[in-house]
Amino acid sequence: MNVTTSFTKNKIVHLLPEGKISCSAPSNIALVKYWGKYPVQQPANPSISFTLDQSKTITTLYFKEKEIPNDNFEFELLFEGIAKPEFLPKLESFFSKIEPFFEFLKQYHFKIETRNTFPHSSGIASSASSMSALAYCLTTLEAQICEIGDQDYILKKTSFIARLGSGSACRSINGPMMVWGTHEGIKESTNLYAVPFPFTIHDHFKNYQDTILLVDKGKKEVSSTVGHQLMHEHPYAESRFKQAYQNITRITEILTSGNKDAFIHLVESEALTLHAMMMTSMPYFILMKANTLLIIQKIWEYRKNTGSSVCFTLDAGANVHVLYPENEQKVIKKFIESELVAYCENGNYICDKIGFGIELL
Ligand code: DP6
Numbered sequence: 001m002n003v004t005t006s007f008t009k010n011k012i013v014h015l016l017p018e019g020k021i022s023c024s025a026p027s028n029i030a031l032v033k034y035w036g037k038y039p040v041q042q043p044a045n046p047s048i049s050f051t052l053d054q055s056k057t058i059t060t061l062y063f064k065e066k067e068i069p070n071d072n073f074e075f076e077l078l079f080e081g082i083a084k085p086e087f088l089p090k091l092e093s094f095f096s097k098i099e100p101f102f103e104f105l106k107q108y109h110f111k112i113e114t115r116n117t118f119p120h121s122s123g124i125a126s127s128a129s130s131m132s133a134l135a136y137c138l139t140t141l142e143a144q145i146c147e148i149g150d151q152d153y154i155l156k157k158t159s160f161i162a163r164l165g166s167g168s169a170c171r172s173i174n175g176p177m178m179v180w181g182t183h184e185g186i187k188e189s190t191n192l193y194a195v196p197f198p199f200t201i202h203d204h205f206k207n208y209q210d211t212i213l214l215v216d217k218g219k220k221e222v223s224s225t226v227g228h229q230l231m232h233e234h235p236y237a238e239s240r241f242k243q244a245y246q247n248i249t250r251i252t253e254i255l256t257s258g259n260k261d262a263f264i265h266l267v268e269s270e271a272l273t274l275h276a277m278m279m280t281s282m283p284y285f286i287l288m289k290a291n292t293l294l295i296i297q298k299i300w301e302y303r304k305n306t307g308s309s310v311c312f313t314l315d316a317g318a319n320v321h322v323l324y325p326e327n328e329q330k331v332i333k334k335f336i337e338s339e340l341v342a343y344c345e346n347g348n349y350i351c352d353k354i355g356f357g358i359e360l361l
Pocket residue numbers: 029030032033034035047125127165166167168169224225228274315316
């Protein structure tokens with residue numbers, strides 16, 4: 001498919017006067033991280049993620065044909081039933097970015113109702129799930145009014161549109177593992193949208209569990225958007241981008257062969273490298289907290305003493321994602337409850353696992 005041409009505006013066949021579309025979209029956690037980008041929302045290196053199952057955004061898009069046509073985007077946004085004017089500038093900028101790809105955006109008045117299944121102030125970034133949910137509502141509306149039946153096209157366009165809202169959002173479309181960014185070892189891969197990891201995943205990595213330890217539920221001091229920008233003048237940027245590219249080759253081999261130790265080392269190294277990039281940016285910053293480090297130490301100790309396959313990863317924040325295979329679920333839950341929960345803010349954590357992406361409701 002020539003994506004640059006086929007994601008342009010589709011012709012409206014019959015404009016629906018009004019209606020609503022609801023869908024859910026999960027969050028995702030990267031194993032090889034995206035950190036650094038170029039206009040427009042193109043990643044500096046390829047990344048790969050586990051799609052999550054429980055941590056979701058649920059969005060309903062109400063649309064109604066404008067009574068008097070005008071050249072503006074018209075929308076309202078309700079988050080958990082409450083109007084959120086502070087989100088409107090980000091939404092306006094998203095609509096401007098996606099305007100070249102939809103015929104109907106200025107023909108409707110939209111009301112967007114959205115909520116997360118995870119607590120709002122959990123420190124979990126909701127941009128991946130919220131942007132992919134909204135993108136799916138829009139591509140579903142387009143499919144209805146432009147009579148598009150090709151599901152593969154709809155999913156790819158959803159990922160493409162979600163990417164313009166937030167880079168990592170493009171990986172939430174399906175699962176269980178998604179690759180975003182061009183890589184020679186993954187034929188279909190592209191910077192424009194995410195594709196499912198195309199090889200058979202070894203049984204060890206199927207049904208992986210992710211317990212998210214909520215170390216700090218406050219708002220992050222530095223946003224991902226600022227962090228990405230700081231990679232432009234970063235002294236280690238080029239070697240980091242090269243390393244991430246090589247790590248995609250390595251993780252492909254690991255996931256297909258079932259090499260547990262190599263998985264642990266690659267995933268933990270990626271997490272620490274992400275934070276090392278933050279600590280060596282100018283200005284430098286630290287998003288981990290003391291409890292993040294204490295948890296990491298406990299995981300290392302536990303692994304040494306038990307031979308467990310448990311490991312951790314981090315996103316751009318202080319929370320720790322504890323990753324482990326399904327067959328260790330019982331013992332790791334005990335370990336988390338007895339040794340790690342004490343480091344979580346108010347003892348809070350979220351039990352999640354690998355999931356399969358967006359759904360219409
Ligand atoms: C550390 O996708 O949140 O989670 O494209 O500016 O919206 P924007 O950034 P975002 O960055 C995510 C960075 C990360 C790593 C990853 O998910 O790959």
